[in-house]
Amino acid sequence: MNHDTTRRSYLKLSAAVAASVLALSGCAAGTPAAEETGPVTLRFTWWGGDARQKATQKVIDAFQAENPNITVVGEYSDWNGYWDKLATQVAANDAPDIIQMDEKYVREYGDRGALLDLKKLTGLDTSGIEADTLKSGEVDGKLVGLVTGVATYCIAANPGVLAKAGVALPDDTTWTWDDYKKLGQQISDSGTGAAGVGVAYGDQDLYIWARQNGDRLYDDSGKVVIKPETLASFWKHLLDLSTSGAGPKPSAIIENATASLNQTAIAKNEMGFAGVFSTQLTAYSGASGQELKLLRLPGESAAKEPGAYYKPSMFWSVSSRSKHQKAAEKFLNYLTNSQTAGDIMLTERGIPANTKIREAISSKLGATDKAAIDFTDAIANDVRPAPPITPAGGSTILDILSRYTSDVLFERTTPEKAAQPFIDELSSSLRK
Numbered sequence: 420m421n422h423d424t425t426r427r428s429y430l431k432l433s434a435a436v437a438a439s440v441l442a443l444s445g446c447a448a449g450t451p452a453a454e455e456t457g458p459v460t461l462r463f464t465w466w467g468g469d470a471r472q473k474a475t476q477k478v479i480d481a482f483q484a485e486n487p488n489i490t491v492v493g494e495y496s497d498w499n500g501y502w503d504k505l506a507t508q509v510a511a512n513d514a515p516d517i518i519q520m521d522e523k524y525v526r527e528y529g530d531r532g533a534l535l536d537l538k539k540l541t542g543l544d545t546s547g548i549e550a551d552t553l554k555s556g557e558v559d560g561k562l563v564g565l566v567t568g569v570a571t572y573c574i575a576a577n578p579g580v581l582a583k584a585g586v587a588l589p590d591d592t593t594w595t596w597d598d599y600k601k602l603g604q605q606i607s608d609s610g611t612g613a614a615g616v617g618v619a620y621g622d623q624d625l626y627i628w629a630r631q632n633g634d635r636l637y638d639d640s641g642k643v644v645i646k647p648e649t650l651a652s653f654w655k656h657l658l659d660l661s662t663s664g665a666g667p668k669p670s671a672i673i674e675n676a677t678a679s680l681n682q683t684a685i686a687k688n689e690m691g692f693a694g695v696f697s698t699q700l701t702a703y704s705g706a707s708g709q710e711l712k713l714l715r716l717p718g719e720s721a722a723k724e725p726g727a728y729y730k731p732s733m734f735w736s737v738s739s740r741s742k743h744q745k746a747a748e749k750f751l752n753y754l755t756n757s758q759t760a761g762d763i764m765l766t767e768r769g770i771p772a773n774t775k776i777r778e779a780i781s782s783k784l785g786a787t788d789k790a791a792i793d794f795t796d797a798i799a800n801d802v803r804p805a806p807p808i809t810p811a812g813g814s815t816i817l818d819i820l821s822r823y824t825s826d827v828l829f830e831r832t833t834p835e836k837a838a839q840p841f842i843d844e845l846s847s848s849l850r851k
Contacts, residue, residue, distance in 0.1 A: 455743060455745050455746060457488065458488050458489075458490065459488060459489050459490070459743045459746040460489075460490045460491075460492060460743075461489060461490070461491045461492065461516045461517060461743055461746055461747060461750060462492050462494060462515035462516050462517070463479070463491050463492065463493050463494065463515060463516065463517045463750070464493075464494040464495065464501075464505065464515040464517070464518055464519060465493070465494075465495050465519035466495065466496055466497060466498045466501040466519060467495065467497075467519075467767075468497070470767065471495075471767050471768070472493075472495050474763050474764055474765075474767050475493065475495070475764075476493060477763045478753075478754065478759075478760045478763050478764060479491045479493060481757075481759050481760065481763070482750060482753045482757075482760075485753075486749060486753075489746050489749065489750070491750060494515055502524065505518065509528065509533050509738075512740060514533065514738040514740060514741075515738065516737060516738055516741040516743055516746075516747050517735060517736070517737055517738075517741075517747055517750060517751070518534075518735075518736045518737070518738060519567075519733055519734070519735065519736075520534075520564050520733065520734040520735070520736040521733055521734070522555075522564075522730070522731055522733075522734070522808060522809060523809050523813065523814040524814070525556065525558060525563060525564045525734060525736070525808050525809075526558050526641070526808050526809060526810055526811050526813075527811045527812075527814075527850075528563070528736070529558035529559075529561065529563035529564070529736075529808075530558055530559065530811060532739055533738065533739055534563035534564070534736045534737065534738065534739055535563070535736070535737040535738065535739045535741065535744065536561040536562060536563060537556075537562040537563065537564075537565055537736075537737065537751075538561065538562050539744070540737075540744065540747075540748040540751070542745075542748050542749075542752070543565075543748050543751055543752060544752055544755070544756050545565070545755070547755070547756060547772075547773035547774055547775040547776065548566065548755075548772045548773055548774070549772075549774065551729070551804045551805070552566055552569060552729055552731070552772050552805075553565075553566065553772075554804070555729075555731045555804075555805045555808070556731065556734050556808075557808075558808060563736055564731070564734030564735070564736050565734055565735040565736070565751060565755065566731040566732075566733075566734055566772040567731070567732060567733050567734060567735060567754070567755075567768040567769060567771075567772060568698070568731070568732040568733070568766070568768045568769020568770050568771055568772050569729040569730065569731060569732060569769055569770050569772050569795065570696040570697050570698040570699075570729070570730050570732050570769050570770065570795075571696070571697045571727055571728065571729055571730065571794075571795055571798065571802065572623045572624075572627065572694060572695075572696055572697075572716070572727070572728075572730065573694070573695065573696075573697055573713050573714060573715060573716060573727070573794065574591070574599075574692050574693070574694060574695070574713070574714040574715070574716060574717070575685060575692070575693055575694075575695040575699075575700065575703055575711045575712070575713060575714070576588055576691065576692050576711060576712045576713075576714055577685050577688060577690065577691055577692070577707060577709070577711055578709060578710075578711070578712060579688055579707070579709050580606065580611070580613045580685075580688055580689075580690065580691045581606070581691055583609070583611045583613070584605060584606040584609035584611050584613065584691065585605075585609060586602055586605050586606055586609070586691065588712065588714070589602060589714070591714035591715040591717075592715065592720060593720050594717050594718075595717055595718050595720075595721060596656065596717045596718045598717060599616055599660075599665075599692065599717040600616070600659065600660055600663060600665040601665070602615065602616065602665075602691065602692065603615025603616035603660065603663075603664075603665030603666055603691065603692065604663060604664055604665045606691040607664045607665060608664065612689070613684075613688070613689050613690055613691060614666060614667045614671070614684055614689060614690045614691070615664070615665045615666060615690070615691050615692070616660060616665050616666050616690070616691060616692045616693065617666065617675065617684070617685065617690060617692065617693030617694055618657050618660045618661055618666040618667065618672045618828075619676070619693070619694040620657060620676070620820060620821070620824040621694075621817070621820075622636075622816050622817060622820060623694075623730065624653075624694065625645075625650075625653060625820065626726070626728075626806050627716060627726030627727070628649070628652075628653045628656070628726070629645055629649050629653075630722070630724050630725070630726040630803065630806075631718050631719070631722035631723065631724065631725070631726040632649050632652065632722075632723060633723035633724060634646055634649040635806070636806065637806065637807050637809075637810060637813075638807065639807050641807065641808075641810030641811070641813075641849065642810075642846075643842055643845050643846045643849070645842065647835075647838035647839050647842065648838070650834070650837075650838040650841060650842065651834035651835045651837075651838045652834070653834075654823075654824065654827045654834035654837065654838075655834045657824065657827070657828065658827060658828060658830075658834065661828060667684070667690075669825070669828035669829050671684075672828060673825055673828070676821070680699070680702055680703065680706060681706040683703075683706075685703065685707065685711070686703050686706035686707050687706075687707070688707050688708075688709075692714075695713075696730070697713055697770070697791045697794055697795055698732065698766060698769050698770060698791055700713055700787045700788075700790060700791045700794075701766075701785065701787040701788050701791070704787045705787075710786065710787055710790070711787075713790065713791065713794040715727065715798060715801070719801065724803060725801055725802070725803050726803070727798060727801060727802045727803065728802050728803050728804060728805045728806065729795070729802055729805060730805060731769075731772070731805070732768055732769025732770075733768055733769065735751055735754060735755070737751070755772075755773055755776075756773060756775075756776070758776065758779055761773075761776035761779060761780050762779075762780060762783060765780055765783065765784060765788065766780075766784065766788050766791070766792075770791060770792050770795050777792060777796075810849045810850070811849065811850040812848050812849040812850040813845075813848070813849055815845070815848040816845055816848075819841065819844055819845055819848065820841070823837045823840070823841045
């Protein structure tokens with residue numbers, strides 16, 4: 420699975436991580452990279468499972484074969500332990516030279532000077548990355564994260580469930596959220612036992628809803644600016660999907676949101692449509708035993724502004740205290756632009772942000788990975804720039820949004836009554 424940062428992962432983050440990050444001391448901005456002579460050792464840290472560890476080590480070995488004066492020492496762990504360790508290292512001025520970074524933490528580290536402005540690396544070749552995609556790693560005009568890959572949030576359709584229910588695939592260039600609900604009702608009423616549509620409430624769902632309704636969650640300065648009426652309409656929409664029978668009952672919605680991928684309703688062939696990231700197509704298809712279909716988001720054609728965007732799967736960052744910036748630059752160029760690295764990694768860190776590498780690896784991919792790339796390319800003219808980078812402290816949104824959504828779905832409060840308290844709580848969680 421390429422998209423590591425699921426809701427379950429975020430909700431498991433300990434308060435200790437946030438406390439450690441907030442305790443970071445300011446770091447030197449660094450100086451432009453200079454040529455180095457003699458042997459150099461780079462420390463390189465990332466999170467991920469066995470497949471990523473093995474593939475990354477192969478890339479390191481290939482790089483070292485071409486650059487015998489540079490030794491790359493890998494430091495990897497699973498997601499949960501990664502951020503505790505990194506926070507401790509940075510606070511102790513012992514950060515690795517090259518850091519795999521997630522969108523939720525780019526600003527946490529970037530605006531405290533812990534990450535190098537990659538624009539100082541004048542030999543770093545970013546020509547293969549589209550401008551809006553590249554900009555997703557900027558904090559206050561400084562490029563502190565080089566995007567590794569992209570994914571887009573979309574709708575997965577389960578053809579087996581639809582066929583049993585007698586429901587045809589919709590025209591995803593024109594369908595609306597009302598169409599989504601009606602299709603869900605048809606599936607739920609078909610007698611097959613399957614739920615119609617997923618009822619999703621991740622931050623990406625809220626971003627998209629706000630944008631389609633001419634609003635934003637954050638402004639460019641990181642301030643919470645979403646209007647209470649936009650937030651209330653989002654929850655009314657979720658509540659309507661559930662109460663109409665198009666989607667599951669509240670308890671099943673909450674259970675599905677916290678389930679592992681293999682145990683989600685669409686992966687178990689118990690749901691017709693659900694929101695997923697495009698890079699999850701292979702994992703969902705494998706779990707369901709059939710090739711799911713990716714569809715554009717409902718409501719895009721009639722939206723005040725299309726909601727779809729390319730989300731960075733993750734970033735490469737360089738410690739501002741690295742003493743080996745030129746060597747780091749060479750390694751970043753290799754990770755980003757080398758065909759050898761692309762052939763080894765394929766879509767392990769998302770669909771390659773470098774469009775040249777993306778095209779070059781296409782013939783080497785399985786059917787579902789290729790379908791994910793084809794879908795990503797097909798909507799290229801429709802996506803809008805990604806939302807502003809999550810403000811420092813903003814990773815708490817997933818927990819806050821989950822709590823308020825649960826209260827609304829179980830009718831412990833109303834969408835209107837929940838809106839302003841949500842805005843106030845999220846605002847207060849951000850580091851000023």
